[in-house]
Amino acid sequence: MSTDYNFSEIEKKWQEFWAQNRTFQVTEDAGKPKFYVLDMFPYPSGAGLHVGHPLGYIASDIYSRYKRLKGYNVLHPMGFDAFGLPAEQYAVQTGRHPAETTEENIARYKRQLNRIGFSFDWSREVRTCDPKYYKWTQWAFLKMFGSWYDNSIQKVRPIEELTAHFSESGTDGIDAACSRVLSFTAAEWNAMDEGRRAAVLMNYRIAYLGETSVNWCPQLGTVLANDEVKEGLSVRGGYPVIQKKMQQWQLRVSAYAQRLLDDLDSLEWTDSLKEMQRNWIGRSEGAEMIFKVSNGENTYDMTIFTTRADTVFGVTFMVLAPESEWVPRLTAPEMKSSVEEYLASAAKKTERERIAETRQVTGVFTGSYAVNPITGAKIPVWISEYVLSGYGTGAIMAVPAHDSRDYAFAKHFNLPIVPLIEGCDVSQESFDAKEGIMCNSGFLNGMTVKEAIPAAVRKIQELGIGRKKINYRLRDAIFSRQRYWGEPFPIYYKDGVATPMDMSCLPLCLPEIDRYQPTESGEPPLARAVGWEYQGWPIEKSTMPGFAGSSAYYLRYMDPHNDSAIVDRAKDEYWRDVDLYVGGTEHATGHLIYSRFWNKFLYDLGYVCEKEPFRKLVNQGMIQGRSNFVYRIKGTNTFVSYGLKDKYETTEIHVDVNIVHNDRLDTEAFRKWMPDFATAEFILEDGEYICGWAVEKMSKSMFNVVNPDNVCDTYGADTLRLYEMFLGPVEQSKPWDTKGIDGVHRFLKKFWRLFYGRDGALFTDTPATAAELKVLHNLIRKVSADIENFSMNTSVSAFMIAVNELTELGCTSREILEPMVILLSPFAPHICEELWSRLGHTASVANAAFPEYIESYTVENTFEYPVSFNGKTRFKLELPKAVDPAAAEAAVLASPNTEKYLAGKPVKKIIVVPSKIINVVF
């Protein structure tokens, strides 16, 4: 048996051992407390893993292994978010089936992950593109299609209960989340034909088909959700996005807005993440107010939303969103052509252009007028882009004196501005602050703004022209994607009416098609599928978005092979929810909202037992790339070292970081790297070529991608794991910098040498000394506290200190070394398994028990020493044994601050080291 630390042999051996012995497979065990540790499952991209990906996985794996040692039954699964755009785009280019490339990518990912020694229970693996998995995505969709949200009990109910109510009493007594408020009697309902009823019900379903303004990305040929668009460009690909009205499947997430907001308080998430979700939900309290509007022939009631009901006396015009349904009704004949021209120009703009022209004022007059319900004044109705159709009612009352957007509009089109707050100057800009005393405002005069807002709301409520209203920014999620590689909708169109398939039809498998691009007529790829029909009727041709499959995957891990339920009730009641969820912050307003919504929906229907899916959430930081540069002297093939480059005219060239070590270039490897450089010459400094560097995104084009496989080859997985933790706090973003990896590797070698010297085993059965026990127990305390707090980086330091100390003490005692192996095993599992077995154990170290911390081994041996001051015993010194009490007393009394310490305050203790006071506790 080798006495050297041969990591590659050890790591291979134990990875095989874990797989063969199914060491990390778990089942429900009522005798043990459960703990569910989840990583955000990866999208298996063609590029494979780089060192940034495993950061969170390593931290969660340490946590899982630690909890296992602590006696918990730990569920720690992994799977793949396997539907998605890149595989499909690759298919469009190459004609290869996305399933094929996805399969290959998953195999590569699994191989890479397993090399790092994660304790995943692979028997529970899920893949979103597997029909056995997406059966339950489709199932949930059908459940949503068959449900409505009852606002009065804040809960979802089966749609049959709504139809029963309709046939008995119409819409009377119904307070439902809906696309638009409808009102009809039972008789009217009963007289409707099937098609009409279907249309009415669509207004209430949680999953519904509706016309909406969507983010359309022409280059991708698909619709995108709000969180898939950043700054007017698609997150995937960075293509421009335009607004387009389309008939789309949507999820009525907005029904859950208040609950999604309220339940945030119960979660152990970072404040910043909760804040992000709060902003995204965007609750705002205000009022709805009805304005009479007239196009000259007819008069209508138009409802608007405002948070400043108090400013109603200053409304000098109204504004409609260009997409508002009021526009056609209120456009006067003589204004028709200019309105149409304006609408056309607004529709043509991309989202990005709209943002770029943010402060440019545009708009057009409709020719119609509204009546201010309080003052009776006749005010013009305009159309402008600055009003959004998706928020409130898509129409506003404009108060230019107290809203900067209305102000800009009024100035531009020369509309009147009426100030409503005493002493405010609106000649240059609006006065938006909610402070001051009201004036020019009838019954509100003399009140402060804070008083006036509720007073105005009360008044309009009395007059029956409005009511208190809470609005949310959160919109319904658009659920259709015009592409191939996603879950098909189990919906067919019977006489044009969207009809759900029977549950027994699930899974509805994705059909084969010959090509993956949209059809020539612009239909989604599924239009190419031959026989894509159900009982002779056409099946829905769009597919579900990426977030569909990732919204409930944590539930399937609890019971991944169940074909008759999304999760067995007993298993759900055992595993309940995710105790620790680790993943990137980029999912804050996407996946993490959708998942919470999805879970709440299933909770309402009684399929799951917890209101919230993810109890504690940790956001790991991104690992950026650290690029290296070489400097070629212009017009030559000679490269000059970093420190000398200013003496020449050079071009900076990215060089593969894998042939650079500690910023020193491996010149031989460089010559072999690319044919162009085969004859490269170098100007060195001190015999070495020093490279320049910069922090950039980790990407192939910058040659700064570091593959974890390479690190495992050179240093081993245990070093990689420790180093990623050592780099800094898990939550923090930082560049991958291999400087320092040697230090961590050196630590593992030192650790090994505690057990094995040059001539064989060192460990003995001699009892531990007091000093050794102190080192061990301090470490136990430190490491458990650190892991619980997720500060793995300081744990690694603590290990280094402990190993140095034990080395210095010449520790060989099994009594110390065995617990050390257990302690380190979550961080560096392979070396610990090996040492554990060499210590004579046959079971995996993963099945050991975490050593208990015994305080008496570590407490400082201190004693109290009374100090008299001015003849009285005034305070006590808590002194370490090593300190001379007389010297300490002298130091305290001599301290110029002692008088201040004693000034009227009782002193509890003073901690002293020779000649210096360090700690006074009152």
Next chain:
RNA sequence: GCUCGAGUGGUGGAAUAGGUAGACACGCAGGACUUAAAAUCCUGUGGGCAGCAAUGUCCGUACGGGUUCGAUUCCCGUCUCGAGCACCA
């Protein structure tokens, strides 16, 4: 513009409840072992001043104030960086 978060040596970063700032590691410098290299080990390493020296002393956690016997930590203001939202009425 609004909302969060963060600014500590040459570098990554420590400092649990306000109590010896800079742990640990990298890098650097010097040394040991070696024919040599690699590996390994030891010593030093925030800055200024004084001293042959052990050492002493002052300044130091973005900047300016405040609270406190004592502030990297708490409070107010400023600057810089990062993240998110962005015409949300």
